[in-house]
Amino acid sequence: MNDGRSGAPALAWLLATTGVLHFAAPRPFDAIVPRSLPGGPRTWTYLSGAAELAVAAAIANPGTRRLGGLAAAGLFAAVFPANIKMAVDWRHASPARRAIAYARLPLQVPLVLWGLRVARR
Template sequence: MPRSDRSALALAGLLAGAGVLHFARPRPFDATVPQSLPGSPRAWTYASGVAELALAAGLAAPRTRRTSARAAAAFFVGVFPANVKMAYDWRDKPAPLKRAAYGRLPLQVPLVLWARGVARGAGQGREGA
């Protein structure tokens, strides 16, 4: 299996796992939804879980991989405000939780770059397939 396929499938697995968690354990995600958004936090939690599952499915399929990878990069940028809110809200939590919340912030950059790399690599190494 080409490296680009492995990378895309790994990103799909990460997104699928996160998407499932939005339904299995929604409460922590609800707490990260900015209050300025209309509707209930749970609706936004479920909507983002659906988005992650859809992105994962799109990344898993070579035909939709490039578009899905670009959408995943945009998604990672779009959820950054929720990560900032979480870091702010958890500023008074115990040190391990605070580190986890702050640690999520710089992780968005490699996630965006990973998704962009998958988009660039989509279709490479598939000659004769």
């Protein structure tokens, strides 16, 4: 298995980094939790951070990499509503903030594909 071709180490690093950020600096993540979810935003921030850390660990381990890649693809799809909320909330923000929020929407597609590529290799 060639990790370099699938990008598994980089994907594991990305997920681990964002997972840690959910705990170290949760406020920005709390702000994009859709209001329709039950419970408080901080609970969802911590749950999604824990999920990112677990998926990162699965991808980092060759024995669970296939499952980790599939889980990453699912996770990236599952957080898409948060990206939509961010884009809606920031629609009147500065041009730089709007650009960030709007860029996150199409970025989910290559992230999902990256997870699937890791799962295939």
